[in-house]
Amino acid sequence: MDKVIPPNKNKVVHLQFGSSPSGNYTIRLHDALLEHGFDSFVLSLNSDVKGNPRIQNLGKKGLLIRKINQRLQDYVTRKKSKIHGAFTLSFMGSDVSSHPLVKEADYIYIHWVLGGFLSVKSLDKLANLGKPLIMVMHDMWSLTGGCSYSFDCEKFLTHCGKCPLLISRKENDVSYKQFEEKKKFYRKHDNIYLVSPSSWLFNLAKSAPLTQNKPVFQIPNPIDDTLFKPFDKHVAKKILNMENYDHIICFGANFINSPYKGWGYLKEALHNLRDKLSEKKIGVLVFGNASRQDLANEIPFDSKFMGFIRDDYTTNLIYNAADVFVAPSLADNLPTTIIESMCCGTPVVGFKTGGIPDIIEHGRNGYLADYKDAADFSKGIEYCLTNGLKGRLLPQFDKAIILEKHNDLFSFINHQA
Structure with a gap:
């Protein structure tokens, strides 16, 4: 253009x-x-x-x-x-x-x-x-x-x-x-x-x-698409010392008790996933201000906490290391994190609410789960991981x-x- x-x-x-x-x-x-x-x-x-x-x-x-x-x-x-x-x-x-x-x-x-x-x-x-x-x-x-x-x-x-x-x-x-x-x-x-x-x-x-x-x-x-873009996923995982995992799930969390962010549904979805993919070694990457201890006690997989990220280069690295980004928001306009993840080629699982369906093309660059349905959210994570789905930013962005x-x-x- x-x-x-x-x-x-x-x-x-x-x-x-x-x-x-x-x-x-x-x-x-x-x-x-x-x-x-x-x-x-x-x-x-x-x-x-x-x-x-x-x-x-x-x-x-x-x-x-x-x-x-x-x-x-x-x-x-x-x-x-x-x-x-x-x-x-x-x-x-x-x-x-x-x-x-x-x-x-x-x-x-x-x-x-x-x-x-x-x-x-x-x-x-x-x-x-x-x-x-x-x-x-x-x-x-x-x-x-x-x-x-x-x-x-x-x-x-x-x-x-x-x-x-x-x-x-x-x-x-x-x-x-x-x-x-x-x-x-x-x-x-x-x-x-x-x-x-x-x-x-x-x-x-x-x-x-x-x-x-x-x-x-x-x-x-x-979005700054000159910064947020895909690079070698193996290299990104190695930098974060997570290259030995079969799959890496990523999400951002500032306040786990926020009524907007749907942590309870994600927690249930992760526990469902543990039973479905018990033979796989799964790691979870978390960034944001949420309490490390609160989350560590609830996540049924190995987890790595990155804390609050103050630069986009580190955020880009995290998205590229992940095999899927999960966004269980219950109320959101047009989440920046989902757009950033798509730019990096990482698929996203989110609920059908707010502006999230504008970004996720169901089954193609991510998975749109039924609203507040933890079982369907878990199915979406499994779908993205087992099918090797790739994230892709839609043309309107x-x-x-x-x-x-x-x-x-x-x-x-x-x-x-």
Whole structure:
């Protein structure tokens, strides 16, 4: 595909809670835009990226506002259900409308800006500038009264209130009030454009009352395919001292009790697999922040814990060493880990939920298991291992195609102006 030609107005600023050098979708989009001639910058509340003038953070004042907001949120949501995931309130946020990067930008990308970085009021001040606000939906928060994923609750399709996540008995609770605040914000401004990485969230945004009258575009997150790519699997296993295993299963785990990640189903699937492949020597590679001891006691195979990975080179090595990557997510938009694994030629087993079916072509580059079915998940792992299945990134995730879609978005915006 030919190089994407940026529009005459091509200065972009990305607003994102945190910037890190590994696995950060905002930084990857920023780098991709730079590569194709866009004048791109990132403004974060905090950043682990050092020495790059194009990636800036707010400093101490922004961190103080974030701390106060978090304390208020923790108090208000202190009784919330632990099985339904995150509920985020935007009591306070920084006003970045006068920041030089924002003032100079032609397009403002809003990524994950919650947790006290930006509030709905902060977004309103940005929208008042009259510049296009491109809101990238990394979860469901833009559509709901505050939850990141609604699971079985469909109140956001009418009006949030009496929130089951908050175990609330009041119709006019904080979910109702925040829903109303968002409704006023969306109705007030006609310079808001929504981007969904997955077809699942795209379809929800088209039908949800908060966003159904806004332009919505489906554009996946880009990946650095010059870094994430296959290399000799035997070499990767040898580097990690795991060359003596018949099969290696890999997964990422930050919090094993997260309601989103489905650890209980994976644990059951692994125990099923042990009985099915008892004659094989299987090793398990784990990366993330989860407790090593908690997992070691539950995994029925030899396991190697890599901890939290801070660079993409190590992550690439891990994917290449694995024969299959497993992602038992119960609620997810478009998991970066699955895309990375596919780039490295490693097949993935995941549940049929969220944006996962966008990435996995069942039986060809991975296995889509029935939702919350541990037996089928185990069958999927066995299928990938015994058939020597190879991962493959589908054409719609090609970086050039993704950049062309962003270019089409800019063209649409400029035509509307």
